[in-house]
Amino acid sequence: MAQEQSAGSGQGFAGDSGVSRIRGRVFEWLTLGATVFGLVMVTALLAYVFNDAIRPFSADPLWHLVYATTVVLPALVLLATYYTSDEPAGEVAIASTGIPIVGLVAGSGLVVLFIELLTPADWFGLVVGLVCAAAVVRLHQLTRPNAAVERLFVIVLAPLLAITGIPAMNIQRTFSSPLTTTEIVTIDAATPSLLPSVGDVLRPLLTAVPGWVLLVAAVTLPVATLFGRQVAARRGDGRGVREVVVGSVGLVAVGSLVAPLFGLAPQHWVLLATTAVLPTGVYLEGVVRRRTGVLGVAFPIVLGAGLVLGTALTNAFGLAGPSSWIGWDFLTSPTSITPEDAGIYPPLVGSVLMLVVIITLVFPIGVGAAIYLEEYAPKTGARGRLVELIEINIGNLAGVPSVVYGLLGLGLFVKGIGLDSGIVIVGGLTVGLLILPIVIISAQEAVRAVPDSLRRASYGMGATKWQTTRNVVLPRALPGILTGTILALGRAIGETAPLLMIGAAASVRLAPNGFFDKFSAMPRQIFAWSSEFDPDFRFGVLAAGVVTLLLVLLLMNGTAILIRNRYQRSD
Amino acid sequence: MSNEPAKLQLTGGEQRRVVRERLYRHLLLLCASVTVVVTGSIIFALAFDAVQFFEMVDPVDFFTGTTWITDRGQFGVLPLVTGTLLVTVVAGLVAIPVGVLAAIYLSEYASARARSVLKPALEILAGIPTVVYGYLALIYLTPFLRTLGIDLGTFNVLSASVMVGVMIIPMVSSLSEDAMSAVPASLREGGFTLGATKFQVSTGIVVPAAISGIFASFILALSRAIGETMVVVMAMGLRPRMFDLSAPLSSLQESGQTMTSAMVQAVTSDVGAASPTYKSMFALGLTLFAITFAMNYLSNWIAERYREEYN
Incomplete structure (x- = not known):
């Protein structure tokens, strides 16, 4: 805490009018120092962490030079231009770069869920079940508009039954008193499966359908409908929903046929495209229509092109990148x-x-x-x-x-x-x-x-x-x-x-x-x-x-x- | 419900609406009462096992004993309490002056632009996971303090407490700043009219006027330091040590243990669920819960009770 010591010496020259100015200055600097103290300390420590994790200095200096000229320099120049002359474009630049990145990460989370937790058929069954439940609720609303309490039960039970059905239950549990641990009662009951869930009914029908088709239907379609509504509301016309849905389902479906050529499983492409490509497209549509900050769209393009160019150059010249601890292997x-x-x-x-x-x-x-x-x-x-x-x-x-x-x-x-x-x-x-x-x-x-x-x-x-x-x-x-x-x-x-x-x-x-x-x-x-x-x-x-x-x-x-x-x- | 007017029923609709409104009100009330249930179940879950613990270990021995060696059945909580207090005091020594000065800067001196950058940046500090702070203290801060010539063990109280202090700076600064910003501008202007400098206005008018909020922020931040777990578990070691009054500084250089890290040690060691060591966790948890709950309540009370009301 060097700042505090300097404050002490500042107060040391006690005098009259000139003093209070010095004292005020010193105090202002002291408070500023305190504000940045924690920030500087943690940033410095985190810089060490990043250095240890990525080891940037283990790379060929030329590698750094290549990426600095193809990615960092153009990006900085563009950002400076936005900052000085076209502020809305700066916002667009950040959003149109950030949305695909966030979408990709969220999509990767979904991919992980579909690898570890459920199959496309499970998810499709779940979505269809929910749609059926919604239809039942709507029907109840139309036929018995006055039964509010009854409707609450329908709202709770319909989705529950649609998703789980009435599965076979097998309860076997001994309740004992907590202090003395003597058995009070033992329940041992089994019920047969009474009602299959919507997913169970559908599953045998779906075995022949490829996973990506199910995902397009159960992931892309609902997401596209949501975005379509947003677009339609923004534009104030009725065609938005249909245009967005048709456009995105078509894009995702065509992409799934192409994706295997790039080593990407069609199912994963569907998920990633739905979370990354769709929101980006909808955002860009808004930008283009508003006609403010359209130049900002150049930023992600320049960034992406720079990355591709940099990778091509480093590969061509055989420049070694940093031997980072983080990489695909670490994550997988x-x-x-x-x-x-x-x-x-x-x-x-x-x-x-x-x-x-x-x-x-x-x-x-x-x-x-x-x-x-x-x-x-x-x-x-x-x-x-x-x-x-x-x-x-x-x-x-x-x-x-x-x-x-x-x-x-x-x-x-x-x-x-x-x-x-x-x-x-x-x-x-x-x-x-x-x-x-x-x-x-x-x-x-x-x-x-x-x-x-x-x-x-x-x-x-x-x-x-x-x-x-x-x-x-x-x-x-x-x-x-x-x-x-x-x-x-x-x-x-x-x-x-x-x-x-x-x-x-x-x-x-x-x-x-x-x-x-x-x-x-x-x-x-x-x-x-x-x-x-x-x-x-x-x-x-x-x-x-x-x-x-x-x-x-x-x-x-x-x-x-x-x-x-x-x-x-x-x- | 945009199609509501189209099928508006003049008879019968009213009843249905009343029922529905009441239904949703009660559903939402249910959500709000979950929080009360949580508090209740915390107290119940902790007290249930704590009572069993105090059947095995005499409460007097627990609260006055000066050795905590669970393997030998010695459950004196004082070493853990002094360890916790030591961390809290050192963390407070770091966070309170820095936090208050930062609050003064943000509220009185900073330009709107600087404020809009620095305030969220400080809040980011509060969003970094504690396990990361623990790692920073263990792997980077301790060696760094060693290079400054301080003789420290691998696990030591000093770097853990300093890290906890840095971690709670944002709590002090943001709550104090809120209190200072709430001081009406007329008070400052009055000060300037009387010929006070900005320094005099800041320290002589704004800080005293906001003092209840500032103290409330201290208590909240310290209660956070008392309950902090990961930093002390990772960087401070696991050896309970009674605070040594004859050599206070040496306590900082060595390892120590707090109540929180004793709980973690109890749960990660392989002891049976019926053993006193396992049950001791709940007694410690209850003590900790009581302390932090009381401190939060106190902070609330001070902020309310001593608030200077303007306009």
Whole structure:
């Protein structure tokens, strides 16, 4: 803390008028120093980490020169141009580069899910089941419009039955008193399978259909419809939906025929194209139509062309790149006792599966709680006091140490419900509870930011509270809610202590294939590597793991910021 | 529901709406009450095993004992408490001055542009996973401090605590800055009118006016430091050590153990679920939960109770 000492000497020349100016200056610099102190320190330490993980200096100097001239220099020149002369183009440049990258990463997450967790037929069955359920609900709405309670049951049961059916159940459990461990009652019951799920009905019919066709139908089509609606709303015409759907399904389908020529499985192409190509296309359509910052589109093109050119040149001249610890092998292989073979694939899959559990658990509950607290909760009287207590309680829960949540997970899910320790669902539930207060607080802020005039207008037109909430408040607050949720998910992906407490494995050789499998997660694996004494582990593999985790976080936070910026601009 | 008016029913529709509205209200209330259930189940899950632990180990021995060697059945929590306090104090020594000064800069001195860059940048610090901070402390900070001539063990209290301090800077700075920004401009202008310099206004008017928020931020940040786990597990070692009053600095150079890392050690060691070591985890967890919950509540109370109301 050299700054503080210099402040002391600054105050040393106490005098009169000139002094206070010096004192003020010194103080200003001191405060600035304090602001950047943590930033500089962490940035410097992270620079070491990146250096150890990527080892840029192990590359041929000419390799650096080639990429500097083909990629870095043009990119910098373009950015400088945008910065000085065409600011909207700069935004477009960042978004049109960021969207495909984020899309590719999200798509890779999906690819991993389809490799480890489900088949295209499973997913197709799930989607068709949900569509059937929606149709049943709609039918109920038309035939019995007044039965609200009945409809709640239909809304809950129809999707459940469509997805799971009534499977055969085999319950065998002994309940014993917790203190004396004497048996109280033993339940041993088995029921036959009564009703197959929609997926089970469809599966035999689908064996002949190639996976990618199912994925086009069950992934590309719904996504394209969503984007199509957005485009149609933006343009204010009726053709948007059809154009986007036909265009994207056609593109993806044609691509799947071509993809094998480039060594990409058609199924994977469908997923990656749907998450990366479609959003980019929709974004670019908007840019071209608005005619602001169209020049920004040049940035990703120049970047991509530079990369291709650089790769071609380095290959042609045989220039060696850095022998980085991070690479395709690192991302796709399990850990190993030899540092050169160690990878992070199983924990990566574990983290992805855990995120799936967290999203399905936390998002609805968190948003529901936020809506209740902001829109419905009474503000006065005894019940108002109660609501105030709930709010204080949420604030306090956000401050409870993560290790205590780990104990909660251990006590509640492992010892209480009797799930196995260290399985995906326990990890997801535990970390989900941990981020629940954070999601609620950020969703509350987003809901609170919706201007009251909109609500009043909606009430003025005779809408009820729920109609107002659903049709006016929620759509308006959604970007803010998404931003907050993504940031909270970033927190979830880095949590380690709860995973230690619920017994997540240090390293697993095989990636988990379901929500009831043992798993490890990225931070858990990093912690396991940190107790290795081999310097190659300590400085190489460990650094690579940390960089992978940080890159995932960076992408998630970047996405959140992208969403927030778009939303703020449209206001 | 845009097609609502088209099939508007004048009779019967009202009843249906009331039922539906009530239904959704209760569903949403259910979501909100999940948080209360979580608090309740934390207390229950921890207390359940903690009670069993205190049947095996005398609470007096637990709270006053000065040795924590679980293998020999010695469960004196004081070494862990002093370890936790040591980390918290050192982290506070780093984070509090730096955080408050940063808050003053961001609220009083920074231009809008600098603020729009520095504020989110500081918040990024809070978003880095703790396991990464632990790794930075263990692999990079300790060797760096050694090159400065400080004699440190591989696992030591100093680098872990400094890292925890850096980690909680954003909590201090962002909450303090919120409190300082909420001080009305008229107060500052009044100060300037009386001939005060910017320095005098910042330290003599803004900081005292925002002091309740600033103190609340200290308590929150320190409660975070008390509950911090991964940094201390990775960089501070696992040897419980009573704080030595005769040589306070040497405690910083050696390894130590906090309550949180004792919990991690208990769960990662292969002890049976019925052993006192395993149960001790829950007693520690309950203590930790009580401390942090009380601190958060206190922080809330200070911010509310001593807030200077303007306008």
